[in-house]
Amino acid sequence: MQAEIAGEIISxxxxxxxxxxxxxxxxxxxxxxxxxxxxxxxxxxxxxxxxEGIGICAGAFLGGKRPxxxxxxxxxxxxxxxxxxVCIHPGIPVLMLIGHSGGMGEENPSHGTxxxxxxxVLQALHIMYEKVGRRxxxxxxxxxxQTLARSSRRPVAILLNKEALR
Amino acid sequence: xxxxxxxxxxxxxxxxxxxxxxxxxxxxEWYALRPHPGNYHLQNLxxxxxxxxxxxxxxxxxxxxxxxxxxxxxxxxxxxxxxxNFSPKNLxxxxxxxxxxxxxxxxxxxxxxxxxxAAVAKGAGFAHTATATExxxxxxxxxxxxxxxxxxxxxxxxxxxxxxxxxAPLDSQENKYxxxxxxxxxxxxxxxxxxxxxxxxxxxx
Numbered sequence: 001m002q003a004e005i006a007g008e009i010i011s012x013x014x015x016x017x018x019x020x021x022x023x024x025x026x027x028x029x030x031x032x033x034x035x036x037x038x039x040x041x042x043x044x045x046x047x048x049x050x051x052e053g054i055g056i057c058a059g060a061f062l063g064g065k066r067p068x069x070x071x072x073x074x075x076x077x078x079x080x081x082x083x084x085x086v087c088i089h090p091g092i093p094v095l096m097l098i099g100h101s102g103g104m105g106e107e108n109p110s111h112g113t114x115x116x117x118x119x120x121v122l123q124a125l126h127i128m129y130e131k132v133g134r135r136x137x138x139x140x141x142x143x144x145x146q147t148l149a150r151s152s153r154r155p156v157a158i159l160l161n162k163e164a165l166r
Numbered sequence: 167x168x169x170x171x172x173x174x175x176x177x178x179x180x181x182x183x184x185x186x187x188x189x190x191x192x193x194x195e196w197y198a199l200r201p202h203p204g205n206y207h208l209q210n211l212x213x214x215x216x217x218x219x220x221x222x223x224x225x226x227x228x229x230x231x232x233x234x235x236x237x238x239x240x241x242x243x244x245x246x247x248x249x250x251n252f253s254p255k256n257l258x259x260x261x262x263x264x265x266x267x268x269x270x271x272x273x274x275x276x277x278x279x280x281x282x283x284a285a286v287a288k289g290a291g292f293a294h295t296a297t298a299t300e301x302x303x304x305x306x307x308x309x310x311x312x313x314x315x316x317x318x319x320x321x322x323x324x325x326x327x328x329x330x331x332x333x334a335p336l337d338s339q340e341n342k343y344x345x346x347x348x349x350x351x352x353x354x355x356x357x358x359x360x361x362x363x364x365x366x367x368x369x370x371x
Contacts (some may be wrong), residue, residue, distance in 0.1 A: 045248070047244075062357075090339055
């Protein structure tokens with residue numbers, strides 16, 4: 001991810017009121033995760049497994065924070081039960097920023113299957129999502145996703161495509 | 167030693183502390199002993215420790231107590247590494263270890279074999295770990311943790327079995343609202359915002 005995109009994402013998260021971000025890094029998320037670690041206005045929590053991050057975000061919400069989770073789609077696929085039982089069932093919003101590897105133009109042969117399964121799993125969980133990549137569309141997408149997460153009291157996802165990640 | 171007797175021994179010490187309980191019998195036992203809006207009864211196996219960590223980080227001035235189980239923590243051992251790296255001063259992590267998946271008809275967990283969860287926590291970086299096999303020992307260890315300003319991990323080795331208590335009546339949505347409204351009131355913050363309008367939600371930012 002380019003530093004400019006990472007900066008735009010963090011600026012938009014802050015504008016959306018997000019003050020607590022759990023992350024699990026990956027090569028394409030490195031700039032974003034390292035910038036979040038330096039960001040004063042955001043409580044950054046690096047986690048060991050994405051499922052755990054969803055639990056931490058839910059706990060932070062119950063304590064008055066406005067949480068988001070940054071992860072890759074491979075990690076998102078680990079979170080289905082956490083999202084169902086900890087967020088969707090009681091009605092707890094978590095904004096998810098998911099790096100969407102394995103989409104169109106993917107060169108790494110091991111990412112294609114994860115890319116193929118990401119949207120069907122989001123749909124199966126009835127999680128609303130939007131795919132974005134260009135710098136100029138990221139802010140609006142994040143603001144809208146957080147508004148929906150808070151009003152619907154549900155997790156909402158942004159899929160960051162190849163254009164955002166490269 | 168029974169879990170219900172452990173909970174009975176420590177319940178009188180609770181005032182406004184926040185409690186996250188694991189799925190299973192502990193929820194009903196704790197609700198019977200301490201019905202309080204600061205209880206959050208998780209309907210998930212595995213994430214008790216993580217929800218407790220999120221709460222402890224969000225409210226560093228409030229004491230948070232986690233009532234976990236061995237089967238639950240074994241699903242989420244990585245959370246011990248995350249918790250230890252933050253070492254929240256306001257968090258007490260209690261694991262009632264009955265060595266089996268009791269709510270799932272009792273097949274043994276790894277702690278019935280060679281696994282020692284206190285040793286795992288110590289290796290993950292917890293500075294204070296203890297294992298109790300007697301009530302007095304558990305109460306003493308718990309009180310030390312409860313009154314300290316450091317992260318503690320306590321394994322209570324208990325026999326399987328549930329106290330004679332009625333089912334806790336709260337469902338998950340109700341528990342969420344009760345808990346969140348309690349936090350909003352005691353912390354003077356807005357968490358859920360206004361239910362009907364984007365405009366008022368925006369204003370709260």
